[in-house]
Amino acid sequence: MPTTAENLAREFSRALISRIPGADLAEIVRRNAEEPDPSICHSLDFVDANKVLREVFAQQGILLTGEAEIERYSPLWDEAWWLARENAFWAEPDCPKSREADNAH
Numbered sequence: 001m002p003t004t005a006e007n008l009a010r011e012f013s014r015a016l017i018s019r020i021p022g023a024d025l026a027e028i029v030r031r032n033a034e035e036p037d038p039s040i041c042h043s044l045d046f047v048d049a050n051k052v053l054r055e056v057f058a059q060q061g062i063l064l065t066g067e068a069e070i071e072r073y074s075p076l077w078d079e080a081w082w083l084a085r086e087n088a089f090w091a092e093p094d095c096p097k098s099r100e101a102d103n104a105h
Contacts, residue, residue: 008056057073
């Protein structure tokens with residue numbers, strides 16, 4: 001599987017879902033939907049989501065161990081996180097963006 005922002009976002013979403021109880025995940029999705037600042041993700045209110053995404057990157061062979069790696073992969077990190085957030089972590093079957101993404105594959 002190629003390392004794309006969408007693949008990372010989906011793996012990140014799966015990893016979060018495995019660590020966050022359903023009611024808490026629903027609350028994260030609700031808070032994110034109400035959040036006016038798209039750079040804020042309320043998953044961080046419940047879990048160290050940075051650590052989770054770092055683990056996902058590592059599983060893809062991308063080790064973010066130094067400033068150079070962090071700077072190099074920052075755009076991919078940001079896009080993956082944004083996609084996961086905008087798609088409600090693909091956790092809600094009635095999420096329009098989730099349906100669109102699933103239909104694209």
